Amino acid sequence: MADNEGVRRRDVLKGIGLTGAAAGLATTNVAPVANEAQAQPATQSHAHAPAPARNDNTADAFRFFTTPEAAVVVALVDTLIPKDDVGPGGVEVGVPTFIDREMASAYGRGARMYLDGPFGEGTPQQGYQLPLPPAELYRVGIADLNAWCAKTRGGKTFDQLSAADRTAALKVVEAGQAEFTQVPARAFFNILLQNTMEGYFADPIHGGNRNKAVWKMIGFPGAIGMYADDIEKYRNKKYDVEPKSIQDLS
């Protein structure tokens, strides 16, 4: 079963053109070995390579998501923010790792949410009303997503779909038209999109935006703390600097 999972995952990763690092992301139970391919773009040959490895510092190991869940999260992030001619993809900069860490944290467990009942559906203006903290919403939402995909897309889970089919499926989910059985599809989509954007644009200290690649893409200088001398000098001019992260400045 584990082997089948592994093969299937590799097929999926091949199919969606993920990087070696992404393959590592979806793998939690492989013996740590140094892997130079992590920083390299994926190629077809990866599908035939040995099981992908991850950093030996376990930075990429999933703490909350199970292996099949992680494969879905990787596929979702890759669909929302693909690698393209514009800039880095969400997976290559570590967004799945970010989401996983967040779900394993106080935030994912709803430490700052009011979760007492009774629970009513409410109006859109009343906001989120499910009894689920984010981590549980992901767990249930991924199960719903896979079940809906299996029912409407020939028995396949979300991560088994082609890139084009994943995009089409996610548009249906976004529109709230996917028939989820446990939670509203839109609630799952909203938190997924929010967390994906957070991981993509946040300081790399949280696991995403690796190498500040996203900040470089948009020209955001990051955690730099002083512009008093630049604000006039660069008025209506491009401010072209290497972004700095919290760790760079610590």
Added chain:
Amino acid sequence: MTTKLKSADIVIVGLGWTGGILAKELADTNLSIVVLERGAPRDTNPDFMYPTVHDELRYAQRHELMQNVSRETLTFRNTASETALPMRQLGSFLPGEGVGGAGVHWNGATWRWLPWDHEPLKLTLARYGRAAIPPDMKLQDWGVSYDELEPYYDKFEFLCGISGKAGNLRGEKIAGGNVFEGSRQREYPNPPMIQTQAGALFEKAAKNLGYHPFPQPSANASQPYVNPDGVAYGACHYCGYCERFGCEVNAKASPHFTVIPLAAKKSNVEMRTNARVLKVNLDAAKNRAESVTYIDASGREFEQPGGLVILAAYALGNVHLMLWSGIGRPYDPVTGEGVVGRNYAYQIGSGATVFFDERTWMNPFMAAGALGIVIDDFNTGSFDHGKEGFIGGGGISTPSATGRPIGFRPVPPGTPAWGTEWKRAVVRHYNHTLAINNQGSVMAYRQNYLDLDPTYRDRYGRPLLRMTFDFHANEQKQANYIADICMKIGQAMGADRVVRRASPQRYSIVPYQSTHNTGGAVLGSDPRTSALNRFTQCWDVPNVFVTGACAFPQNAGKNPTGPVGALAYWTVDAIKRYLQSPGPLVPV
């Protein structure tokens, strides 16, 4: 199980701007003062140190410095016909928690409200007559005029080291300042901040249209400053981590490094943190406060007796404590009787987003919380709003508050929310877009109010506060009218595309709008329509004073912290008089 403590002369609930100001100023009386703060102790070092504090996820998204709603929240509904449901996570507004309160994470926009905002009823009746006032609108005067508050506004501005330019100095209008403001006795303590490209574009376009742009008065110090208490401010770095963050260089005025440590130094002042006040205990006749009940970090319950109780929590927290403690008569929207919970209001937003070519660089990350250019030509007291068919108005501004990319990623309407086309639009527009915002006033209405929820409870077993609120046609008309003005300004900038942001249809508690909740325990001259007299003293329980924006009878087109600070100083003087002869300061 409750431990009864030694009585204090004065008990202050909450340690933000108003609790800090009152503790510091009343310490001079040498009376014993106990201040109870529900949250943790905090200081610039180590809590707001660079670079750790420059973490958008931790502070702006995960709300590290704000109220933890797992413990205390409220329920919300648009109308009384709906069932209110809990605010399960923060959204529309962000009350603070911990030493300094929301005064730590505010943006620093510090206004004097316009004279009109303090006397809207009197001025509306004089100019338009009663027929202009919609039937359900509860337009009320403060009972305190702008001129009476002027010295107190002045005091707060010098405490905070406001950077700005006067537009009305002792009655003389000054170009480049806000010519619509009330008369002020002296210039701001610090010169205006350095403007950004966005501000320069707004200023030029507004001027060309004949409006009167001026730099937003800001509590982000434009230069090093020492305030009258001897507290030193650093100069603002324009780092763009301001609103929702603590300031690492003490350039943003905050009670945690100004009034609070000065009060804490006094031997007659004792501050207890992680001390959450659950109730004010009244005598049997319900016209005298005897003590407050609070719990500490371990959940142990204490009763702190006091001769005088000052409620200095966030606006909503004060109203909640009053309702739960039975201070004053709760408002009933059906009969229109009762006063506590009445006149709750918020603000309404609209505006325009202006998309430029790729040769125009905004550098939105070079920013400060209160950095911006404003016009007041269409604010409440500045123009003939009666002619336009509504009461009120709004401040129109181009803020340069942040370029932090989780929150700031402007794209034109029609852009997908994800995928390659989304990414292309983010990259294209990130550095080439500005916003023109209307901060619109909201008047009070019979149907908008606060009371106790019948179903939901907080962690301590108390009923949650219930908010019933929606926007009314008067405000929507105003917001749409001003959106058109914003469009005109945007179109005068020579941009590629200007997109109108119309008035919202319904109020939603989900997206962040502003932490400008007002009313619920308003001051006034008539005990039938106000919970507090003009000295912020409870009509029904004269040894309770209430500070903060809950005292404002309606909301204005300006941020509330200026009048919150001014009213705190006004309350200091009132309490000093009260202490000489305890009793009602205004006969009932």
